[in-house]
């Protein structure tokens with residue numbers, strides 16, 4: 001099979017980096033996890049903290065067997081698939097293999113492409129720059145909205161009305177605007193206690 005066809009089938013994937021660290025954000029903050037960062041994103045967030053990931057062709061393609069073999073070198077059994085935008089790829093083969101090897105699979109996604117894969121936890125972080133695909137709303141376990149502008153509170157409520165009723169609701173300050181928005185987020189959560197705060201704790205700890 002040609003590499004291009006293997007990528008289209010989700011049997012090979014462009015890997016920007018993979019690292020064992022502590023989940024810094026969201027409901028699983030503080031948990032050890034192996035991160036697999038796929039190359040390629042067409043969403044274009046102005047404040048994206050991993051813009052290097054956007055160009056898929058910059059990153060070497062690996063087979064899902066190689067990817068999972070690397071993950072097995074570490075003691076943790078939580079894997080977080082991120083990017084880039086991981087839903088640009090068919091994630092069924094990778095997640096099936098991870099499950100068969102005893103891993104728990106999480107995803108970090110903007111939801112801008114059709115959902116694929118067998119995930120135990122779906123972190124959905126919608127973006128104004130590219131509309132989410134409707135398939136994400138019923139599978140999202142956490143809605144994590146990055147606050148970069150005051151209009152993002154309204155954007156967050158709009159998506160909270162679309163996700164399933166068991167989805168956790170989280171507001172995360174955009175890193176460079178945290179000094180401006182953290183106090184507004186604190187006030188917002190005190191007045192709207194169905195929302196929680198998510199911080200990028202790995203950046204405070206200076207770990208990957």
Ligand SMILES: C[S@@+](CC[C@H](N)C(=O)[O-])C[C@H]1O[C@@H](n2cnc3c(N)ncnc32)[C@H](O)[C@@H]1O
Pocket residue numbers: 041047048049050082083084085086108109110111124125144146172173174175176200
């Ligand atoms: C780099 S993205 C990759 C996954 C996927 N493309 C997405 O946006 O969900 C991982 C997480 O980091 C968040 N993020 C990216 N840049 C950020 C920033 N400057 N400040 C706060 N959160 C950020 C995203 O919203 C997302 O929840």
Ligand SMILES: Nc1nc2[nH]cc(C(=O)O)c2c(=O)[nH]1
Pocket residue numbers: 021022023024025035082083108202207208
């Ligand atoms: N430690 C750590 N936690 C994270 N949670 C989500 C991340 C991501 O970039 O998707 C991330 C990341 O890059 N590092």
Ligand code: SF4
Pocket residue numbers: 041042043044045048049050051053083084085110127
């Ligand atoms: S969707 Fe995610 S990876 Fe893509 S630009 Fe936005 S934050 Fe960055």
Ligand SMILES: [Mg+2]
Pocket residue numbers: 049050
């Ligand atoms: Mg990150």
